[in-house]
Amino acid sequence: MDHEQRAAIEAECARLPLLYAKYADNGDHAALADLFSADATYARPFDTPLCGRESIQAMFRDRKPILVRHIVTNVMVEVIDERHAKGTSYLTMLSNHASTQPPQEAGGLYVGDFEDEYVRTDEGWKFASRGGMVMLHIGGQLPRPRSAQDA
Amino acid sequence: MDHEQRAAIEAECARLPLLYAKYADNGDHAALADLFSADATYARPFDTPLCGRESIQAMFRDRKPILVRHIVTNVMVEVIDERHAKGTSYLTMLSNHASTQPPQEAGGLYVGDFEDEYVRTDEGWKFASRGGMVMLHIGGQLPRPRSAQDA
Amino acid sequence: MDHEQRAAIEAECARLPLLYAKYADNGDHAALADLFSADATYARPFDTPLCGRESIQAMFRDRKPILVRHIVTNVMVEVIDERHAKGTSYLTMLSNHASTQPPQEAGGLYVGDFEDEYVRTDEGWKFASRGGMVMLHIGGQLPRPRSAQDA
Numbered sequence: 001m002d003h004e005q006r007a008a009i010e011a012e013c014a015r016l017p018l019l020y021a022k023y024a025d026n027g028d029h030a031a032l033a034d035l036f037s038a039d040a041t042y043a044r045p046f047d048t049p050l051c052g053r054e055s056i057q058a059m060f061r062d063r064k065p066i067l068v069r070h071i072v073t074n075v076m077v078e079v080i081d082e083r084h085a086k087g088t089s090y091l092t093m094l095s096n097h098a099s100t101q102p103p104q105e106a107g108g109l110y111v112g113d114f115e116d117e118y119v120r121t122d123e124g125w126k127f128a129s130r131g132g133m134v135m136l137h138i139g140g141q142l143p144r145p146r147s148a149q150d151a
Numbered sequence: 152m153d154h155e156q157r158a159a160i161e162a163e164c165a166r167l168p169l170l171y172a173k174y175a176d177n178g179d180h181a182a183l184a185d186l187f188s189a190d191a192t193y194a195r196p197f198d199t200p201l202c203g204r205e206s207i208q209a210m211f212r213d214r215k216p217i218l219v220r221h222i223v224t225n226v227m228v229e230v231i232d233e234r235h236a237k238g239t240s241y242l243t244m245l246s247n248h249a250s251t252q253p254p255q256e257a258g259g260l261y262v263g264d265f266e267d268e269y270v271r272t273d274e275g276w277k278f279a280s281r282g283g284m285v286m287l288h289i290g291g292q293l294p295r296p297r298s299a300q301d302a
Numbered sequence: 303m304d305h306e307q308r309a310a311i312e313a314e315c316a317r318l319p320l321l322y323a324k325y326a327d328n329g330d331h332a333a334l335a336d337l338f339s340a341d342a343t344y345a346r347p348f349d350t351p352l353c354g355r356e357s358i359q360a361m362f363r364d365r366k367p368i369l370v371r372h373i374v375t376n377v378m379v380e381v382i383d384e385r386h387a388k389g390t391s392y393l394t395m396l397s398n399h400a401s402t403q404p405p406q407e408a409g410g411l412y413v414g415d416f417e418d419e420y421v422r423t424d425e426g427w428k429f430a431s432r433g434g435m436v437m438l439h440i441g442g443q444l445p446r447p448r449s450a451q452d453a
Contacts, residue, residue, distance in 0.1 A: 018225050022239070069262050069286055071224050071241055073373050074320055088324070090373055094262055094287045103285040103293055109260070109411070111371050111396055134405040135371055136396045138441060139289060142405055169376055173390070220413050220437055222375050222392055245413055245438045254436040254444055260411070290440060
């Protein structure tokens with residue numbers, strides 16, 4: 001793989017966390033799900049892992065709409081081969097669950113790490129897996145794990 | 152347009168929101184105005200829209216200096232053709248209006264969306280339009296619209 | 303220097319502040335020190351300037367581990383020549399000094415400016431100098447200068 005090919009893969013994969021934020025923030029669950037490979041896994045913070053694009057879409061489609069912004073930074077991509085790459089990024093999240101009408105006061109500010117695996121499919125580069133973990137927050141509360149919420 | 156041309160336009164346009172932040176934060180209103188096309192429009196949050204590079208410069212030149220940082224993230228550019236592009240970004244803003252001597256406590260943290268149109272002029276790529284909107288904040292207050300402030 | 307060479311240098315140098323954040327946040331003081339040239343200088347906020355890669359590594363190696371995230375944004379690189387470049391970035395920092403076990407409440411959020419000089423060495427592009435300065439913060443306290451702390 002030459003330098004140019006590698007740079008092109010890096011640019012395409014680095015775009016995925018930004019598109020994820022865009023679609024999560026504007027509530028486009030179909031476009032969001034399409035960023036994942038069919039059998040992708042997604043381990044969200046404080047949640048049970050999701051397996052498969054359908055489950056990922058269903059989670060975003062079926063939850064109550066919220067006003068949220070996913071601020072994505074520190075995106076780094078490492079190309080493994082022509083069909084595989086991995087990457088890390090930081091996510092700073094603010095949200096308000098009472099109203100979707102901006103502007104609103106956020107319940108807190110949460111900073112976390114994301115670790116991604118990317119795979120080249122016939123429809124282009126997709127998330128093969130995402131794993132997120134909250135590291136630090138200001139204000140707000142840490143959500144209880146979903147298993148506890150659902151109990 | 153080939154992939155290389157497109158990537159070059161994307162890189163040039165993606166630089167504009169960062170330069171905007173730089174010049175807004177160091178108070179260089181002439182350089183800031185020069186990022187806009189002569190007839191650009193700029194709809195700032197909580198303000199009446201500005202029309203034309205002169206009006207944009209005047210607003211930044213004539214206001215009281217403040218200590219402010221514009222944190223720019225989630226920059227995405229979509230090339231339309233060789234002379235037009237559009238883009239989105241998130242802005243996280245902190246400021247202190249009492250002193251310009253750092254470090255200072257910020258009055259709040261504001262997160263908003265920007266939607267830009269870019270145009271290639273004889274002097275390179277410029278903002279044809281900017282539109283900003285605050286989505287979420289932590290602490291601080293939401294400014295009253297200028298029309299109310301000026302009343 | 304042609305456009306492609308310049309873009310390659312920009313990409314390599316723009317990666318250094320992100321790698322700095324990564325290694326500072328995961329406590330890899332050896333990899334962090336290796337981002338600096340042998341005789342680099344590093345002026346941290348609220349601290350006496352460090353001179354030389356060894357001193358920089360020692361500072362990170364010998365301090366008590368903390369839970370910290372360095373959010374890096376607004377990265378801009380200006381290529382000077384084939385062996386020199388300079389750059390600016392914003393750093394948003396959150397940390398908790400009581401526990402390294404995430405998630406934790408951060409003591410505050412600090413936003414600052416970094417000014418870097420980059421140099422191409424036989425081992426690739428490195429920081430020749432870093433200078434950081436806190437501009438604004440939310441919550442938390444401003445640390446006393448080290449000279450006062452050590453007194």
